[in-house]
Amino acid sequence: MKTLAEAFHHTLQDIYYAEQALTKALPKVASAATNAEFQALVKAHLAETKTQIKLLDKVFAAIGEKPAGVKCDAIDGLIKETDGIIAEASGVALDACLIAAAQAVEHYEIARYGTLREWAKVLGQTEAHDLLSQILDMEKAANSKLTGLAVSEVNVARKAA
Secondary structure (H helix, E strand, O other): OOOHHHHHHHHHHHHHHHHHHHHHHHHHHHHHOOOHHHHHHHHHHHHHHHHHHHHHHHHHHHOOOOOOOOOOHHHHHHHHHHHHHHHHOOOHHHHHHHHHHHHHHHHHHHHHHHHHHHHHHHOOOHHHHHHHHHHHHHHHHHHHHHHHHHHHHHHHHHHOO
């Protein structure tokens, strides 16, 4: 990558791969969770992730490219870490650790979408900027819901145990 446009396209492919990978990983997280509200949040975010993929398809179209992903080592690592939590954690730690892992994914996505949105703006890609802003707002809201659940219920319930 030598230009900002090339970096933008590559990073867009990276997040496209990440969202596709998450559609496969999120059902496992929902199944492993014991907190009903957390399960519902994960299932709702799975549906939202599918919507985000459709929005990314529109971003690719807006920049005149075909939707395609490139391997994202970061998301693969975060998913592998989450799989480890599912395999090893139990009892009071399980939901707390799964929420922490989900927030790590959200923070990665927020960083990527924030960068992509600003690059789209600099590159004069107004439609892509607007679409990426929508996705960024979704990711920030998901992170906020996870924080709220952790602080108000999961971590509080786990303190005593």
